[in-house]
Amino acid sequence: MGRRERETVARAVRLHDAARSLTDDHGRAVEAVRAALRPIQDAAVEQGLDALPVARLQDATEGRLRLAGVEKSGLRTVRQVLEAGPYRLRQIPGVGQRTADQMVGAARQLSDAVRETVAVRIDVDRPEPRTTALVTALHVLVEAGPDARHAVGAAAELVERLDPLLADARPAARRLGMVVAGRARKARALKAVEELRALVAEAAEAGTPEALAQASVDLLRGTSDDLAAWVDFELRSAEYYGLLAEISGRAPDTAAAEGFLPDGIAERVRGQQLDDSRLRVSLRGYQAFGARFALAQRRVILGDEMGLGKTVQAMAALTHLAAEGQSHFMVVCPASVLVNWTRELESRTSLHVTPLHGPDRHEAFAYWKGRGGAAVTTFDALRGFPAPGGGEMGMLVVDEAHAVKNPKALRSQAVAQWAGHCERVLFMTGTPMENRVAEFRNLVRMLDEGVADRVDDRAGLPGSVAFRKAVAPVYLRRNQVDVLAELPALQHTDEWEEPSASDEEAYREAVRSGNFMAMRRAAYARPEKSAKLVRLREIVQETAENGLKVVVFSHFRDVLGAVGDALDTGRRTHGPVVGPLTGSVPPERRQLLVDEFAAVPGPAVLLAQIQAGGVGLNIQAASVVVICEPQVKPTIEQQAVARAHRMGQVRPVRVHRLLAPGGVDERMVEMLRRKARLFDTYARRSAVAEATPDAVDVSDTELARRIVAEEQERLGFATGSAASEPLLDAGTGLVADERSSSA
Structure with a gap:
């Protein structure tokens, strides 16, 4: 009996060591980014403080400071006050210990505020040693990709689960351990061994050991040279900036990232799980929230401004549903972006993709019905396909949804018919709807008649906040300036x-x-x-x-x-x-x-x-x-x-x-x-x-x-x-x- 238990514990120890090693490798890669970022942030903060006159110290002390003598002494900016410190400040006539301490405290408060708001911009046309160090550090993590991120998440979970089980199973790992253990200790060890056996088998079936090993290799490989990192940054700068925002903790304002949704709806969306294991790209925080919104609210309009990645949010929702067992998805879009949708789905998800376009579209439709996956078609082609049965579709996605705002148009009627047979529907449009209430109401009616009836023609007049509150159950819009802390230039x-x-x-x-x-x-x-x-x-x-x-x-x-x-x-x-x-x-x-x-x-x-x-x-x-x-x-x-x-x-x-x-x-x-x-x-x-x-x-x-x-x-x-x-x-x-x- 003892040999089998020892082998199980040994396999669990090897899995634990691999998981711990990966989390350590990832931690070192993240710390390298933070170390490279620190001097750039410091320089940006110093520049920001140089732009703040000494008079701004009054804001932090509610006007209690007398600064005339300070300015006469040659200290003109908040940065100069910080560098002077309490000792030099006390040499200024009229400045005592208390005043000097208040000034330094106010300057530090402003420094913290500037650090919270400063944005790091990486100038690809003027690379210098500090930005090169940051780009090369980020390159390691970007090149490792989403697979490494998933592996790191799995490793952290494994370490958390294995730590207590290995502690309890310690007697079973030694030849005489079970002999000298007491009855209660022996019982805990045997139970832990059984749980370890199941956990190791589960990991082996999922291919976790191989994923951990590959992720460690990817993280330790590093970059071939600085130039390769800069070239890669130019090709996919959005991924670098997204990772930088995540590591630096420079998340956007929560309310803005959540589209200023009412607390009840926002809380429900936050509680929605999101499985991104079938997505081959990393999501920014606001993008993950957008995907969760589509999943939690089921029938919605995603109205983010151009450039915020509505497509990847839709793909995140689709792959989550696929991971849950849904098999059929339909994307409807203008003919001009059908190829884009097809290529994006093929390169960024593990979904099987079938374009339904051209003279063979009906044969392709029959193939998709049998094979499953994501079908991509046009507004006009959709009219020729029979609407699905109830429960058959995982999600209907309609891109450029403002194209179906006219309920009398045939394309609008076709979309409405399909939407009526789908439990989950995601409309996407980058066109702001606040000043087009009548058109917006037509779109909403395909999703939720109750909300549509509550939106009258005056809803947009008081301003976007009032409008969004009225349509919050079905509408989410974010603007670039609100959610991209490090805005890709x-x-x-x-x-x-x-x-x-x-x-x-x-x-x-x-x-x-x-x-x-x-x-x-x-x-x-x-x-x-x-x-x-x-x-x-x-x-x-x-x-x-x-x-x-x-x-x-x-x-x-x-x-x-x-x-x-x-x-x-x-x-x-x-x-x-x-x-x-x-x-x-x-x-x-x-x-x-x-x-x-x-x-x-x-x-x-x-x-x-x-x-x-x-x-x-x-x-x-x-x-x-x-x-x-x-x-x-x-x-x-x-x-x-x-x-x-x-x-x-x-x-x-x-x-x-x-x-x-x-x-x-x-x-x-x-x-x-x-x-x-x-x-x-x-x-x-x-x-x-x-x-x-x-x-x-x-x-x-x-x-x-x-x-x-x-x-x-x-x-x-x-x-x-x-x-x-x-x-x-x-x-x-x-x-x-x-x-x-x-x-």
């Missing part, structure tokens, strides 16, 4: 748009002719049916709804013309369209156009050719940048974005790059991604590279020829003809097309 989103049939036809014609430039702008060749233009209008409209300005960049003048025509009918909602700013516009006139754009009091759109608008201009008025097609050099895009994302820009900048899958866009993105590290190694930190995008040509003259040849082969066109040898500009490696692209 720059957010990149690749918008993959499924080409329309007309887009595909135009693209095939361009490939057949071997015209690289025509291939790049084929998505806009037939504007009336352009999928990219549909998405661009949506981005501009949502930007305007949030009171922001947008700049649209393209390499091609005729693309900008198509964009201008497409936006022309909506000027009353998105504001004036300024430009286009092209290479043919004299330099002095270019800045006048930018000034005209900045002077518009509300939303506006600036159209700019990327080579002309991306150099030498300051476009800080724009908070959103749209790039119509991928550029052949990373520097071209980077310099264009830098026109908006620069000193003087007080809001974060969101960059949307419009891409079409399967063709020239995808091939360019793949090639440029492979070259990105080489570019960063040799050019990114170079003053010469900052001066001109042609300093290092990472898009060599073979890029266009290679893509044309590969696309002709993929689409079945004969190669080797003159058409497959596109005319190239030797100076840039681009296909020459002076009529449409000259800058």
Whole structure:
């Protein structure tokens, strides 16, 4: 009997040691971040205190201090008072021990307040030793990823469960331990051994030992070099900032993060469990709350401002339900974001994803019904599918839900029918609804008729707080400024748009002719049916709804013309369209156009050719940048974005790059991604590279020829003809097309 018990205890000890080792490794990685963060915070606090005049000490002491003598002594700022200390302060005429102590105490109080509010910004364009140390420390944890975070959580739980059991089982671990133990001690040991056996078996079945070992390896691997960490930070800065906020304890104001919900609803949401084991990305605190809100309230509208990650919150809710045993989920969205949804679900969750779009959508629907997972379809396609039976669907998610605000529209009726058959429904919209009460009520009626009946047309008039209180059971909205303590200054989103049939036809014609430039702008060749233009209008409209300005960049003048025509009918909602700013516009006139754009009091759109608008201009008025097609050099895009994302820009900048899958866009993105590290190694930190995008040509003259040849082969066109040898500009490696692209 003794040998079996000893083996069980030994296995439990090994599992405990592995769990303890992982928690220690993780603790050291976290402490490394805190150590790197400390001097940056200290410097930021000192800078903040330098900006506070001595007179602010009166605020902390309710005006009891007399500071005239202090200011005359040369101490002008709160920081100088702190550095002077009580001894030097007492040397000032009229300042005694009590006054000096009060001044130092008030200064420390202000210092603590500044430390609570100071935000750490990591400037990727001006790396210095302190920020490099922070980025490399964060890189270890970001690179380890969500799997390591889950493993650390499992390790902490194992240590907590194993500690008391191993203590009780100690007699069974030694040959004579049970012989000398008393009856009660022996009984506790045998019971503990049985519980250890079950716990070890449970961990083995779940693959926990392997997960612990892999997580330890990932945490100890470290970063290859500083440059690799900086490159990774640029690619996924939001993950770095999210982790930084979590470690620093700089959580946003709780009420703001919870959308100022009434206490009763907020408490219920906080009590909702969230299983993120099937999610491949880490959640920020407010995002976890949003997912819990959708789960706890069951039928809701998530109305967060653009850039706060509504999609990942929806995915968190879906994966939680999948972990609970739900098998079928439906995502309904505009056709322009169907590819995005499909890719996000595939890369960020473990759910099986089935797009329901195109001529084979009914076969795909039957497959999804049998296979399960997440189906992604469009508003129009949903009308052709039968509504589910009761209890069949885990959750219905409707993106850009403001598109179904009109109850008379067929798409609205289809969504309403599906929503009526689903226990859980999540509508998503970044459009603020406070001033659109009638439209909002139509959406709410699909979710909760009782709440809809209580919302009258005057609900939004007293202000957003009154409106949110009235609709709190079904509506959650947070703004960036309220919930992002360390606000990412720059957010990149690749918008993959499924080409329309007309887009595909135009693209095939361009490939057949071997015209690289025509291939790049084929998505806009037939504007009336352009999928990219549909998405661009949506981005501009949502930007305007949030009171922001947008700049649209393209390499091609005729693309900008198509964009201008497409936006022309909506000027009353998105504001004036300024430009286009092209290479043919004299330099002095270019800045006048930018000034005209900045002077518009509300939303506006600036159209700019990327080579002309991306150099030498300051476009800080724009908070959103749209790039119509991928550029052949990373520097071209980077310099264009830098026109908006620069000193003087007080809001974060969101960059949307419009891409079409399967063709020239995808091939360019793949090639440029492979070259990105080489570019960063040799050019990114170079003053010469900052001066001109042609300093290092990472898009060599073979890029266009290679893509044309590969696309002709993929689409079945004969190669080797003159058409497959596109005319190239030797100076840039681009296909020459002076009529449409000259800058």
